[in-house]
Amino acid sequence: MRYGNPMSARCSLILAALLACASFSMATPPDASSIILIQNATILTVSHGTLEHGSILIKDGKIAEVGPSIKAPKDAKVIDAAGQFVIPGIIDCHSHIAIEGGVNEGSVSVSSIANIAEVLDPDDIDIYRDLAGGVTTANILHGSANAIGGQTMVIKLRWGQPAAKLPFEGALPGIKFALGENPKRSNFSIPGQPKRYPATRMGVEETIRGAFTEARDYKNSWDAYNKRVAAGEKNLVPPRRDLRLEPLVEVLEGKRYVHAHCYREDEILMLLRVAKEFGFKVRTFQHVLEGYKVADELVAAGVGASTFSDWWAYKVEAYEAIPYNAALMTKRGVLVSVNSDDAEEATHLNQEAEKAIRYGGLTHEEALKLITLNPAIQLGIDKRVGSIDVGKDADLVIYNHDPLSAYAVAQKTIVDGRVLFDRDKDVAERAAVEKEKKELLEKEKKAAEKKPDEKKPETKTPEDKPKPPSDAVKRDSGEEMVSSPDGGAR
Amino acid sequence: MSGKLAYFFAASLFLCAGQRSAARQTVSAFAITHAKIVTLAGSPIEDGTLVIKDGKIAGVGAAVEVPAGAQIIDGKGLQVYPGLFDPVTQMGLSEIGAVSSTVDSSEIGSYNPDVVAATAILPSSEHIPVTRAAGITEVLAVPGSGGFDFSGNRNVIGGQASAFHLAGWTMDEMQIKRNVAMVLNWPQIETRTFDFATFSRKEKPYADAKQEYDKQVNELTDWIERARHYAQAIGHGGPSDFERDVKLEALAPVIRGQLPLLVFADHAREIRNAVEFCDKQKLKMILAGGSEAYKVKELLRSKNISVILRPVLSLPIEEDDPYDRLLTQPAELLQSGVKFAIGSFDNSFARRLGQNAANAVAHGLPYDEALKAVTLYPAQIFGLADQVGTLETGKIANVIVTNGDPLELTTEVKYLFIKGQLTSTDNKHKRLYEKYSNRPKP
Numbered sequence: 001m002r003y004g005n006p007m008s009a010r011c012s013l014i015l016a017a018l019l020a021c022a023s024f025s026m027a028t029p030p031d032a033s034s035i036i037l038i039q040n041a042t043i044l045t046v047s048h049g050t051l052e053h054g055s056i057l058i059k060d061g062k063i064a065e066v067g068p069s070i071k072a073p074k075d076a077k078v079i080d081a082a083g084q085f086v087i088p089g090i091i092d093c094h095s096h097i098a099i100e101g102g103v104n105e106g107s108v109s110v111s112s113i114a115n116i117a118e119v120l121d122p123d124d125i126d127i128y129r130d131l132a133g134g135v136t137t138a139n140i141l142h143g144s145a146n147a148i149g150g151q152t153m154v155i156k157l158r159w160g161q162p163a164a165k166l167p168f169e170g171a172l173p174g175i176k177f178a179l180g181e182n183p184k185r186s187n188f189s190i191p192g193q194p195k196r197y198p199a200t201r202m203g204v205e206e207t208i209r210g211a212f213t214e215a216r217d218y219k220n221s222w223d224a225y226n227k228r229v230a231a232g233e234k235n236l237v238p239p240r241r242d243l244r245l246e247p248l249v250e251v252l253e254g255k256r257y258v259h260a261h262c263y264r265e266d267e268i269l270m271l272l273r274v275a276k277e278f279g280f281k282v283r284t285f286q287h288v289l290e291g292y293k294v295a296d297e298l299v300a301a302g303v304g305a306s307t308f309s310d311w312w313a314y315k316v317e318a319y320e321a322i323p324y325n326a327a328l329m330t331k332r333g334v335l336v337s338v339n340s341d342d343a344e345e346a347t348h349l350n351q352e353a354e355k356a357i358r359y360g361g362l363t364h365e366e367a368l369k370l371i372t373l374n375p376a377i378q379l380g381i382d383k384r385v386g387s388i389d390v391g392k393d394a395d396l397v398i399y400n401h402d403p404l405s406a407y408a409v410a411q412k413t414i415v416d417g418r419v420l421f422d423r424d425k426d427v428a429e430r431a432a433v434e435k436e437k438k439e440l441l442e443k444e445k446k447a448a449e450k451k452p453d454e455k456k457p458e459t460k461t462p463e464d465k466p467k468p469p470s471d472a473v474k475r476d477s478g479e480e481m482v483s484s485p486d487g488g489a490r
Numbered sequence: 491m492s493g494k495l496a497y498f499f500a501a502s503l504f505l506c507a508g509q510r511s512a513a514r515q516t517v518s519a520f521a522i523t524h525a526k527i528v529t530l531a532g533s534p535i536e537d538g539t540l541v542i543k544d545g546k547i548a549g550v551g552a553a554v555e556v557p558a559g560a561q562i563i564d565g566k567g568l569q570v571y572p573g574l575f576d577p578v579t580q581m582g583l584s585e586i587g588a589v590s591s592t593v594d595s596s597e598i599g600s601y602n603p604d605v606v607a608a609t610a611i612l613p614s615s616e617h618i619p620v621t622r623a624a625g626i627t628e629v630l631a632v633p634g635s636g637g638f639d640f641s642g643n644r645n646v647i648g649g650q651a652s653a654f655h656l657a658g659w660t661m662d663e664m665q666i667k668r669n670v671a672m673v674l675n676w677p678q679i680e681t682r683t684f685d686f687a688t689f690s691r692k693e694k695p696y697a698d699a700k701q702e703y704d705k706q707v708n709e710l711t712d713w714i715e716r717a718r719h720y721a722q723a724i725g726h727g728g729p730s731d732f733e734r735d736v737k738l739e740a741l742a743p744v745i746r747g748q749l750p751l752l753v754f755a756d757h758a759r760e761i762r763n764a765v766e767f768c769d770k771q772k773l774k775m776i777l778a779g780g781s782e783a784y785k786v787k788e789l790l791r792s793k794n795i796s797v798i799l800r801p802v803l804s805l806p807i808e809e810d811d812p813y814d815r816l817l818t819q820p821a822e823l824l825q826s827g828v829k830f831a832i833g834s835f836d837n838s839f840a841r842r843l844g845q846n847a848a849n850a851v852a853h854g855l856p857y858d859e860a861l862k863a864v865t866l867y868p869a870q871i872f873g874l875a876d877q878v879g880t881l882e883t884g885k886i887a888n889v890i891v892t893n894g895d896p897l898e899l900t901t902e903v904k905y906l907f908i909k910g911q912l913t914s915t916d917n918k919h920k921r922l923y924e925k926y927s928n929r930p931k932p
Contacts, residue, residue: 125809132813187588292926312919313617313838315588324923331927344805347813351845354899360923406848406899430812437810 035059036417037072041081041398046088046365046373047387056086058394061417066388079398084411087368087403088387089136089395091375092346093306094259094286094339096141097126098155098166104143105150109183109197110211112175113244114150116140120163126343131157131421133347134397134410137168139339139379141286142176144261147183147198147207149176151247152259154379156395157413159420171381174283175247177260179204179267180317187315205270212278215248222249257283257380259306263317265293272301284378286339289321295332304378305329306337309352310359326353326370327360337375354404367404393417519543520912521556522891522905525565529881530572530858530866540570542887545910550881561912563891563905571861571896572881573627573888573908576843577798577868578752578778578833581621581629581656582611587838596634600646601713604740607631608652608668611661617837619917622656624841625896625903627888628878629656630670630868635754635778635835637675646710648673650740651752653874655888657908666886670872671752671776672744676764677706678757707767714771717741750774750872752798756807758785765793776871778833781807784819787826796829796871799863801839801846802853814853820863821854831868832860848897860897886910 036058043051043066057065057073072078096103100121105114120140130138136157142150154171181187184199198204221239228236250256258275262268262285275282284304285291289312291298291305298305307329312321322328330336338353340346353370356362362370376386384393394417401408413421520542527538529550541549543557556562585592594610611631621629634648651671658664681699683692694702720738743749751768755761756779765786768775777783780797781804783790790797799820806815823830832847834840847860855863869879877886887910894901906913 126805129805129813181588292923293929295926296929296932310841311838313586316586319586319616320918320922322919322922324919328923328927344803347805348803348849351849351899358900358902359919401852404900406845406897407852409852426812433810 034417035073035076036079036394036414036419037070037076038079038081038086038396038398039070039072041084041086042402043388044085044087044365044368044403045388046368047389049365056388056394056396058396058414058417061394063388063390063392063394066390079412081398083400085399085401085403085408086388087134087350087397087399088372088392089385089397089413089415090134090349090371091337091379091381091386092130092135092138092340092349092371093284093337093375093378094141094341095130095135095138095343095346096143096341097130097138097343097346098122098124098140100124102143103141104145106143106145109146109207110148110244111142111146111150112148112211112247114142116142116150117153117167117173120153120155120166122158122161122163122166126346127157128159128421130340130343130346131159131413131415132410132423132426134350134399134403134413135340135346136395136397136413136415137376137379137381137385138346139174139259139375141174141259144176144178144182145185146178147204148211148248149178149261151175151256154381156415157420158415168379168381168384170384171379172255172257173250174257174259175251177208177258177271177282179260179262179271180264181315182261183207201264201267201270204267205274208271208274209277211245211248212252212274212280215245215252216278218242218245219249219252251280252278254281259284259286261286263287263289263321265290268294269297272297272303275301283380284337287341289318289325291334292322292325292328293320295329295334298329299333304335304337304374306339306375306378308341309338309355323355323359326356327362330356330362330366330370331360335374335377336370337378338370339375350399350403350408351406354406357404364404517561517912518545518910519548519557519560520563520907520910521554521560522563522565522568522570522889523556525568525570525891527570527881528861530862531880531882538570540565540881540889542889542907542910545887547881547883547885547887547889549883565891568891568893568904569896570881571625571890571892572865572879573622573890573906574625574843574864574896575831575868575878576621576626576629576834576840576864577831577871578632578635578800578835579629579840580633580635580837581617581631581840582613582615582654583607583631583633584837585612585615585617594633596636596638596645597649598643600644600709601737602634602645602649603647603672603717603744604736605633605649606652606668607633607650608654608661608665611652611654611664613658613661613664616918617840618656619914620919621837621840622906622908622913623903623915623917623920624844625890625892625906626840626843627656627890627906627908628653628666629840630833630872632671632673632752632778634673635675635752637678637754644677644706645675646677646706647713647741648675650749653872655886655908657911657913663909666874666877667872669743669749670874671750672741674710674751674753674764676753676755676760677703677710678760679703707763711767711771713741714745714773718745721745744773747772747774750776752776752778754778756781756800758782761786762789765789765795769793779835780819780830781816783828783830784822787823787828790823790828791826794829796831796867797823798831798833798868798871799823800833800835801842802832802850803842803846817849817853820850820860824855824859829867829871830863831871832863833868844897844901845899848895848899851897857897864897 038056043054055070057070100119105111141152152174154168155166282303284306288305310323326336349371353367356367373386376382396414398412399408411423522540527535538552539554580595583595630651630653632651634645653666653670654664679699717738721742753764755764777797783797802817804816834843847864851860866879869875887907889907890903891905
């Protein structure tokens with residue numbers, strides 16, 4: 001029952017420890033996925049139109065059948081979705097959830113040695129919250145402190161499973177690049193630390209060029225070594241391994257995707273030139289708020305764009321950001337997705353995609369693709385997810401309303417054929433969770449009173465936790481960088 | 491048709507901008523006919539006429555006479571609403587968040603009761619046309635609401651908030667009211683803080699944090715006491731050697747109950763303490779933020795304290811709170827009889843005001859109440875409901891004409907009236923969109 005129950009996420013250490021003893025949270029997650037039949041739903045397949053009063057049969061975690069009327073097999077769990085809408089699970093192409101600690105290894109300008117895979121946190125409550133907003137897959141990125149940042153990975157929001165179960169099987173890993181104000185540290189400085197190279201967009205280019213020059217040499221030395229080994233030479237000394245350069249060699253070999261944080265048109269073209277020079281591809285430009293200015297160049301380079309719906313003006317490079325960006329790029333032929341970069345924003349990506357209808361006139365289906373099939377293609381996982389087709393993973397969201405509406409509320413989110421979020425169940429469990437929490441606190445209080453001589457464990461009442469930003473300030477990339485702690489001035 | 495009109499209007503605005511504004515001929519009367527009119531002061535009128543004259547609403551109803559010479563807007567298939575009122579923004583005070591030279595929202599120091607938002611609001615801010623294109627016609631600009639100044643020092647009294655229309659050539663033209671509320675950031679017991687010296691997060695033992703908190707509250711109490719004595723002194727003419735103190739003088743209307751305190755607090759404990767403080771000091775309080783207002787709803791209702799809620803599209807404070815805690819709060823507060831409005835608490839996200847209201851509807855708030863939470867209720871809470879907030883004869887004509895529900899994301903504002911003037915929905919974003927839509931293929 002751990003899934004669907006936010007209470008069992010880590011609260012304070014003490015609470016968590018006590019919780020572990022409580023039978024309530026110990027029920028095993030339903031490991032065996034059952035046969036599920038969703039009936040009477042409006043099915044927005046994304047790939048082949050809308051099916052009114054349709055059914056979806058789920059078997060072994062996959063979509064087994066989609067049709068106007070499917071007979072319920074024996075032992076099938078039937079979900080009557082009359083009046084409800086089903087879409088493919090939402091794919092968030094830019095997320096920083098499920099990361100333990102900071103997202104930025106900001107000490108160096110090339111931090112490719114850092115790897116998000118090593119700090120996955122399956123208990124991050126934001127996994128559950130985003131799941132409740134219909135997200136089933138997320139591209140977990142390193143921050144944007146460095147021209148070349150850390151290694152990234154795609155996960156499924158398998159709430160309740162250990163970290164080892166989160167990675168999206170077979171999805172190519174990625175690496176974060178960052179251009180512009182963040183890597184050149186325009187908006188802040190760290191007291192006591194010297195300024196770091198680069199401080200200009202020129203330097204950002206040279207940092208990337210320098211790193212790839214090294215990576216190319218490194219690759220050549222290994223290639224030469226391997227060739228000699230293959231030729232039968234003995235007693236060779238292999239080149240010294242360089243964990244910083246290895247991911248870049250993977251980029252050169254097309255085994256790792258580049259996800260490049262960027263804003264301005266000039267820096268977008270800069271990276272395309274550098275990539276061409278070294279013969280690698282940029283997989284996605286992230287944020288890419290001025291992508292609309294160079295849409296044709298993005299199309300020519302065959303690179304995807306993953307952007308915000310309507311964020312602007314939080315810094316100079318976002319001052320020419322427009323909410324028409326997604327639609328304009330789409331109409332020019334760019335493969336576009338709309339992402340969150342924020343645990344809260346991810347809870348309503350359906351609404352953010354809807355804005356591309358209002359701003360730029362995308363069709364309903366084009367808008368829906370921005371958060372489903374398009375990010376799936378961008379992440380190279382479209383054979384598995386992104387649309388409602390037979391054989392694809394049963395990653396689905398059921399809404400009470402047309403999902404492209406501010407009035408739509410996700411009712412159920414299904415990952416690999418398992419219902420990992422069920423709104424009715426969540427609501428029904430709240431009273432019990434509240435009661436359990438009170439009892440645990442009471443128990444702890446009593447335990448503390450009994451041992452007056454011992455130093456009391458520091459009790460963190462809920463109100464002692466850090467407050468959310470004082471203003472509803474959105475930032476890009478979990479970036480401690482632009483986040484002036486002054487909420488008012490933001 | 492409407493697009494053309496908007497374009498023509500935008501063009502004429504630009505032409506005028508280059509000339510002396512006195513040369514501009516303004517139409518003084520408009521009539522929107524055959525539209526569905528949602529007045530928020532009675533039932534909607536299915537096929538009605540709204541007449542605007544000399545900046546005011548001159549008539550609204552099913553059978554209202556169109557005055558001679560009025561410009562007629564055929565509202566067939568369209569809907570008419572009062573413009574939205576965003577009750578907490580930094581509109582005009584902050585242009586580009588990360589660039590301090592464009593930001594005038596927070597003064598240095600902890601106590602700045604004398605600074606007034608209206609002084610620093612930039613009438614030509616790009617945020618203003620962008621925001622009004624989303625149907626927001628008036629806002630409250632709130633200084634010093636972030637809790638910190640630029641050096642990271644605590645901002646306790648942030649300054650005075652000003653209400654203004656989102657159109658006009660100067661602040662004098664735009665201003666609705668200069669002194670609307672005094673911003674107070676209620677101190678917090680912070681066991682985790684951000685340390686500016688090391689640029690990292692720091693843990694603080696509870697006892698130390700509490701001590702710090704008590705010190706801040708004592709300091710605040712001291713300020714209020716001094717302001718009270720000061721107000722009494724000036725009330726009595728004062729002694730001959732009376733020394734003026736602009737800060738205490740600015741607090742005098744607060745002491746006299748003429749100016750409400752807009753108290754920013756989110757946690758239940760802080761809200762409770764703030765209510766207790768204001769009650770004891772006999773100060774009029776409006777709560778802003780209120781993430782945990784639901785925990786103290788009975789107290790808020792019994793003390794008749796209104797709340798400006800931060801966006802419902804925010805994460806809950808606690809990890810173990812229900813995931814939709816802030817989304818369901820408006821419906822819960824309504825049930826308990828707590829008066830509330832919803833604010834954007836931002837600039838660039840101000841246009842999400844309607845979206846936030848709609849999300850409250852999706853989580854149980856009746857539609858009319860959501861609409862009022864971003865129109866009439868802000869006006870009532872700040873004592874401006876005689877001027878804006880509904881479509882009633884005699885009120886300032888801040889009116890939007892839309893092609894649908896103003897809270898839904900696909901709806902467009904077709905016509906916009908601010909102070910009775912047909913106002914352009916053109917803005918920086920639209921212009922860039924048009925410019926780059928027309929970029930030739932390279």
